[in-house]
Amino acid sequence: MxxxxxxxxxxxxxxxxxxxxxxxxxxxxxxxxxxxxxxxxxxxxxxxxxxxxxxxxxxxxxxxxxxxxxxxxxxxxxxxxxxxxxxxxxxxxxxxxxxxxxxxILLPNLPATEVPEGKTPEENEIVRTGGMVPILGEDAIPHWELTTQYNLINFELGNKITGSGFPVYIGKGAKLQRSLIQYFLDFNTAAGYTEYLPPFMVNEDSAYATGQLPDKEGQMYHAKEDNLYLIPTAEVPVTNVYRDTILKESDFPVKMTAYSPCFRREAGSYGKEVRGLNRVHQFEKVEIIQIVHPEKSYEVLDEMVAHVEKLLQSLELPYRILRLCGGDMGFASAITYDFEVYSAAQQRWLEVSSVSNFESFQANRLKCRFKGIEGKTQLVHTLNGSALALPRIVACLLENNQKSGEIQLPSVLHPYFGSPKI
RNA sequence: GGUGAGGUGGAUGAGCGGCUGAAAUCAGUAGUUUGCUAAACUGCCGUACGGGUUAAACUGUACCGCGGGUUCGAAUCCCGCCCUCACCGCCA
Structure with missing residues (x-):
């Protein structure tokens, strides 16, 4: 607001x-x-x-x-x-x-000056690209076939147990999830982020404070009996740690990271675009969040973008960073950088992270302020980003690294996964 | 789920119809003093929305879990809701 x-x-x-x-x-x-x-x-x-x-x-x-x-x-x-x-x-x-x-409450946040003009995703600005797109053999297959071939994920089983969009990870597939979560958390805490393990359901006040309510109500699963919402991202519970608080300048910067499953109804999505892991109702994600002095937020934004970029580089995936245009940005954001990785078998870019500066827009609803040296209280700036969302990372790791009879994993994951390949 | 107790400022905790925006203590902060880390003393120390000022000073209103009610007047009495704690039951 x-x-x-x-x-x-x-x-x-x-x-x-x-x-x-x-x-x-x-x-x-x-x-x-x-x-x-x-x-x-x-x-x-x-x-x-x-x-x-x-x-x-x-x-x-x-x-x-x-x-x-x-x-x-x-x-x-x-x-x-x-x-x-x-x-x-x-x-x-x-x-x-x-x-x-x-x-x-109807007004969206104002875009920063660097935000490019434009309305559609095609008008997003490519800031830079990195990594190498692999050359796959003729027989390369998309991840939803690889996961079946190697018995990593069972999508049909998820249908039976819950419904479509709730994949069941099995064996090495499950272990890969665990390895990635732990690697991401280690990577983030090494950069000074404090790890949180938040509740996966939130009350109305929390959902309102981070902006999910009232406008994005249909996006969240709602447990009506207790009036609780399943979180669509760890951003919601973790940012709410600082709801209704007044910080001191010496508290800055507040850096938090959290793993959580994310639940999204994604009403109306269907088709090829959402096949396999491309879009699911429940997925794993590790989030990073910072609460900072207003004068520092753009510096911090760059730092967070660099952080996510380093993480992607360590996974040896081809990526690109987009600066979203005015029309494609989120409601609450002043500026957003999207990170996409190239899914070589599908031959398309998949979004795996989105880093945003909300300036004081979110802080206003959160009522998160700080007392400056002159004693005046003012709103803080909040930022967050994914580091990283798992499903599409997994899709790319599998597709891009497929060899005949095995899938190579990037070396940073070896100690976590306990093996260099699947 | 049952029973009982309770929700007051950063924390502990008093107040139980007007003198209370709220005692006291601790923490915090600014300073004074004592020849080190430490102690003592003094001042300051909630938030929001207004008025006022260059900025202050000053000043109005609201807020003692949330929402209603009674009253000239409510943190204090009444009703509803939410939450916390203790014990019992159930249980990872």
Missing amino acids: LQVSILKANPELVKQQLKKKHFKQPELVDSIISLDDSRKKIQAEYDAVQSELNTAAKAIGTMMGKGDKAGADAVKLQVAALKLALEPLKQKMVETEKQLTETL
Whole structure:
């Protein structure tokens, strides 16, 4: 959620930035500003009446103490009139506040200046590419066949037990998952991230604070009986560690990493694009999150991008880094870098990480602030990224490294997997 | 799931209809003092939204788990919800 003060500082600039993000109702900026102005006016009136009431109540108290019943009764009559005046003001205030937040919540975050213009994924900017695309033999097969051939994943079994999109990892397939999770966590903690193992379900407050509610409600699995949501990413519980907190400057930077399964309904997805591990309802992911001083967030963003890039390099996968264009970015993000790896048998790029700076947008809803040296409290900046999401990494590792009769694994995984190959 | 107790500021914890935005202690912070690490003393030390100011000072309102109610007035009384703790039951 944006701060009203940002809109007020330069409404025209804000509208322009919203257009870059292909937001359809930039005129909401004006509505918000006028709603905020009337909110202030109403509150001033309300406070004045309430103040009179408080004074009167005190006077009654003093009179009663002196035994002046008649005087007290006289004041009570005045109070009754004031209360009558107060009621409509209160309603108006509540109503205006409600409208204000309801409107404000519709505005997406403003894109950073480096964000390229554009609407569709084709207009994303390729920042750089790395790694080598392998040359596969004629008989190369996609990962959903490899996983069957080597008995690593059973998709049909998942159908039986739960439903489509819930793969069952078996034997070396399961161990590969475990190896990757542990390797990623080790890699992240070595870079100073503190490991968390969070709850995999969250309450409404948490889902609201990180922005899943109210707009992305349909994306999450909901346990209605207890009103809990299965997390779509570890970002939700881990970022909520800092909900409603005020940090000291010396607490910066807060660096957290967490493994979690991720649950996504992905309603409406189907077809070849979602075959095998390309898109599933439950998958494993290791996330990194930082909470930093506003002046440091872009420096930190670069650091996180470099971190994820190093991780991908260590896996010896061909990758590219995209800077998402205004129209393809997420609602809450000010700037996003997507990481894709090349799936050689499918001959397509698959997204495996997304690193974003939310600036103060998420912090505003989270109510995560810090007290500066001058004593003023202000919002922190939050950033997060995947390091990394497993399924597509696995898809690429299998496809790109397939040889006749075996699959080679990158050397960093050998100690974790206990073998150089499958 | 059953029974009992309870939810107050960073922590402990008092208050149980007006004098309480909230005692006290600890932690934190700024300073004074004592010839080291340490101790003593003094001040400051919640959040949000307003007014005010260059910035302060100052000032209004709200907030003592959340939401309602009673009352001129509620942290304090009443109702509902949520949560925590203890014991029992069940159980990885």
